[in-house]
Amino acid sequence: MTDYTRNIVHHPQVTPPITLIRGATILSMDEQTGNMERGDILITGSTITAVGRNLDAQGAYVIDATNMIAMPGMVDSHRHAWEGQLRRINPNASCLDDYSNATHFSFARFYRPADIYIGNLLTALGCIDAGITTVIDNSHNSRTAAHSDAAVEALLDVGIRAVHASGAPVAGEWDKAHWPGNWQRLQEKYFSNNPESLVSLAVMAQLEPTLWAEARRLGLPIVTEFFGAEMAAELASLHQQGLLGADNIFNHCTALPDAGWKILREAGVRVNVCPRSDAHYGIEDGIFAIEAAQRHGIHPGFSVDNETSYSGDMFMEMRVAFYLQRVMGMQQEGCGSAHALKTLPAARLLKAATLDGAACAGLQEKVGSLTPGKQADLILINAADLNLYPAGNAFGTVVHAAERSNIDTVMIAGRIVKQGGKVFGVDSARLRAAIDESRQHLFAAAGYQPDIFADAFLPLEQTA
Structure with missing residues (x-):
């Protein structure tokens, strides 16, 4: 410890x-x-x-x-666990830039290993409290080897079942010398001699064949933030080269044309969708992609994505999914769409939050x-x-x-x-003290003055 x-x-x-x-x-x-x-x-x-x-x-x-x-x-197929101490800091965010300003371009740059640990610890404990027993931890702030170790050790300490997808930071300075060699180091340090561990290793990488090749050399799943309208054009080439497979896990998959869905189905790519995140941040068309996925024979898991704007429970994902698909169906009917949307009943949505999520994590057996x-x-x-x-x-x-x-x-x-x-087993006073210390460090380092009544998170250049 x-x-x-x-x-x-x-x-x-x-x-x-x-x-x-x-x-x-x-x-x-x-x-x-x-x-x-x-x-x-x-x-x-x-x-x-x-x-x-x-x-x-x-x-x-x-x-x-x-x-x-x-x-x-329940299974959360995609969560940025390191952001745990930033809960609801940005409740009215309306676009991805809002999210990035409140994470990658501000506080993320100043995370110490201890902050990564506390973020992951809080997120994992919150998952258990909300009945989420498995989470795919999309860890895109692994600035040093010590940061990566902290993320893994928090998951192990909590005792949650998790897939830790180790990824590079989006902005700021970080130790590029440990990347992507960090993957093999993590595998050897935590996983090679512990096949019964509740935590397993994956990687987080965009459409980068070189990084994918290294992940596959190590036998690790590959998690990608995939936005369909923006990235669909690259799918055909990747598929023709045999670079898409069942070890790929694509998040979001918003606004993906039918041709792209056919490729994902043929390649066996695993998919998760984000009922709240896609709408909250206006990602592409703002609609989670369950209708198109189901139409092409793909049964995606559900994911919370992050807690910087809303709650971390799967109950709300299922409810939002239920009502969004109802709205989608009414819109399609009113517009004479060629695709007749068959809305999913409660039992089928619960399957997305459990068994389909397990399949997305590769843990369905x-x-x-x-x-x-x-x-x-x-x-x-x-x-x-x-x-x-x-x-x-x-x-x-x-x-x-x-x-x-x-x-x-x-x-x-x-x-x-x-x-x-x-x-069980949580020292609440110590947990709150550690969270408070982490937030104080991050806010001070970033020059941020918190306002619990603010309508929006302001970019740091406006708050400094």
């Missing part, structure tokens, strides 16, 4: 030998397992061993899940559904809470009404990390 952890998270790494979740309403997200109005889940160590009715196991640690909904932990043999990454939602009871429809309750406060229990690999509505 390094000095910047400050002993903030100190939960014991203990998994009950046998756990029995009894009497839950089960949304398995597995067609063969199905859903159950009242059922049980048997977990041995880190693995789901049975899902059914009237299960029993001698000596099991029993969780009474009466009036609770059991479902897979491990997580994303309550399937015997998979890892026990799951959550229990207290449907007896005042805002949820009575649960007239289980999928509707989760997608349209549930919130972070309704999550009673979170398990990752069979280990209970939240129970009774409280995340």
Whole structure:
């Protein structure tokens, strides 16, 4: 443990030998397992061993899940975790320049390894609190090897399941000598001798074949911020050269023409879409691309992207997605569009937030559904809470009404990390002190005077 952890998270790494979740309403997200109005889940160590009715196991640690909904932990397919301490600093941002001014071109330049650690730690803890058990960490502020180490160690310390995509900073000074060799160094230091680690390694790179080649030499997935209208013209050449494949993960995919979607489908590129981010920042056409993806046989995961403008929970992503697709459908019908949009029901949106997200992360064989043999990454939602009871429809309750406060229990690999509505092992006073110290450093270094009532984040040259 390094000095910047400050002993903030100190939960014991203990998994009950046998756990029995009894009497839950089960949304398995597995067609063969199905859903159950009242059922049980048997977990041995880190693995789901049975899902059914009237299960029993001698000596099991029993969780009474009466009036609770059991479902897979949610998957955030794209989050810039290092920005955790910048939450809601820019709530009214309306374009990507607004976002970049509040991150890359300002505070990002002054991040120390300790700030990266605190950002990742806070984001990962927030994910667990919100029922997100897996996150793809898009880390595009890895200024030195120490910054990269800090990002990985925060994820490991929290105990979340994560894919850490190590990327280069967008602006400011950084140690170019460690790039892209940093990828191999990270792989050897944290992952080569630990195949059971909850955290795995990927890379973050734009449409750069040289960097992609290095990633593929190391066997690492490649995460790309992909904006369809801007970048579609490059797809055909990349595809013809055999440079697109199932190890590519494309974020956003806004405004991508049909020809581009066909290429992504043929190449097996993994996709995630951003219901809130694309609209909030007016990315290209401002509409998340689920309709076009589904039309071409691609089932994208959902992603929060960042917390600098809005909340970090997947419930809001599903709700925004539900209503945006309704608006899209009405617009297409009113305009006589050639494409008839079939809006997705609540159950299908929950699949995007769980199993489809797991597939985007390349973890669909491990997580994303309550399937015997998979890892026990799951959550229990207290449907007896005042805002949820009575649960007239289980999928509707989760997608349209549930919130972070309704999550009673979170398990990752069979280990209970939240129970009774409280995340385990967090020294809240130390966490807040570390966040405050980090913000004070960043604000001072950037010459920023915070105003919690401001309508907008002003570029630093206007605030200095």
